[in-house]
Each structure stands twice: as C-alpha cells, then as structure tokens.
Amino acid sequence: MVKTKHDFLSALKAFLVITVLTGMVYVFGVLGISQLCFPEQANGCFQETGYGLMSTAVGQMDYRMDHLWGRPVNYQTIEQDRKLYVYGSPANDAYGSEKTAQKQESLKAWIKENSMAGSQPVPVELYTSSASGIDPEISLDCALYQIPRLERTTRIDASTLETIFKEHSSNALVDGPQEKTVNVIEVNLAIDDLIHSVN
Numbered sequence: 001m002v003k004t005k006h007d008f009l010s011a012l013k014a015f016l017v018i019t020v021l022t023g024m025v026y027v028f029g030v031l032g033i034s035q036l037c038f039p040e041q042a043n044g045c046f047q048e049t050g051y052g053l054m055s056t057a058v059g060q061m062d063y064r065m066d067h068l069w070g071r072p073v074n075y076q077t078i079e080q081d082r083k084l085y086v087y088g089s090p091a092n093d094a095y096g097s098e099k100t101a102q103k104q105e106s107l108k109a110w111i112k113e114n115s116m117a118g119s120q121p122v123p124v125e126l127y128t129s130s131a132s133g134i135d136p137e138i139s140l141d142c143a144l145y146q147i148p149r150l151e152r153t154t155r156i157d158a159s160t161l162e163t164i165f166k167e168h169s170s171n172a173l174v175d176g177p178q179e180k181t182v183n184v185i186e187v188n189l190a191i192d193d194l195i196h197s198v199n
Contacts, residue, residue, distance in 0.1 A: 058134045060185055065114065066153040067191065068146055070138055070184035072107065072129045104128055116149040140169055140180035143187070154191055164190045 061073055108127040115122065123142040143165045147158050168186040171179070
C-alpha cells in the first residue's frame with residue numbers, strides 16, 4: 001500500500017512537471033521569442049491593401065492578366081468582422097485523383113493560351129499546387145516566364161519587372177543548390193503601386 005501511494009505521488013509529480021514544462025513554459029517561451037524576434041511572421045504577415053486584408057505568407061488565387069500568377073491553392077478564405085478565416089480542401093483530394101489531373105491539365109492549357117510566352121513550356125508549378133496547398137511563392141524562373149505577358153498588360157518594361165522580382169525574392173530552404181523564390185503577393189502589390197504612381 002505504501003509503495004502504491006509512493007508510486008502514485010511520483011507519477012503525479014512527473015505529470016505536473018511535464019504539464020508545466022510542455023503546456024506552459026514551452027508554449028509561452030516560443031510565443032515570447034516569436035513575438036520578440038519575428039513579430040510580423042508570428043502575427044500572420046497581414047497588411048491592408050487595395051483588395052482588403054491580405055497575408056504575404058499565404059498563397060492567393062489571382063489570375064488577372066496584369067498580375068503575377070502563383071501556384072494553385074487548395075483552400076478558400078473569407079473575411080468577416082475584419083478577420084480573415086481560412087478553410088482548406090480535404091487532403092486526400094489534393095493529389096492522385098482523375099478529377100485533380102483534369103483540373104491541372106485544364107489550367108495548364110489556359111495558362112499556355114494566355115501566357116504570351118510563345119513556345120516556352122508552362123512551368124509545372126503554375127498548374128500544380130504545393131504539398132501545403134498555400135504556397136505564397138514561386139521560383140524566379142517561373143516568374144521570369146511571365147514577363148512577356150506582364151510587359152504587355154502592365155506596360156512595365158522587362159528590366160523593371162526583373163528588378164521587382166529580385167527585390168521580393170529570397171533563397172528557398174531546400175536540399176542541394178539554393179533556388180531563388182519570389183513572393184507573388186508582394187510583387188503584385190509593387191506592380192500596382194508602380195502603375196498607380198505612373199497614372
């Protein structure tokens with residue numbers, strides 16, 4: 001009986017210590033560090049734009065001819081009471097199904113028809129979503145593929161567009177050689193600012 005009581009008290013102490021460490025110290029420690037060192041990222045990278053509240057950390061569906069196109073996304077967003085809510089598609093519908101393959105081929109054909117890129121092959125990332133389904137970035141090569149269309153529809157010259165891409169690019173964290181990626185939303189906001197400043 002004494003041993004059972006001792007074991008129970010030891011287990012209870014271990015439970016309380018683990019609960020405090022993992023449920024409070026760790027959680028609030030990470031929260032404090034993120035708010036101190038990365039406040040913008042920790043709060044979702046939201047900013048007020050001409051299109052409402054947007055996050056540069058989450059991909060957006062945008063197929064306007066005078067905007068940079070990003071990867072297809074697998075979620076929907078709704079704004080309510082100045083708060084942005086995100087709800088995703090079922091994970092098992094993201095890859096492998098015939099319906100998904102048909103949607104990808106249809107999008108690929110539409111991009112080919114409207115890209116104004118001549119005989120250049122359509123980059124795969126423009127018609128397939130990432131594993132997360134919310135990727136806000138594309139490769140620099142994929143952005144450069146869209147220059148002929150953007151040059152005609154925005155009347156911004158290719159060198160200026162390339163400069164905008166590079167200003168909003170970073171190195172992707174991948175195995176092997178690092179790849180430059182471009183934040184689609186940041187580029188589109190910069191394009192909008194440049195067009196409005198000229199007009």
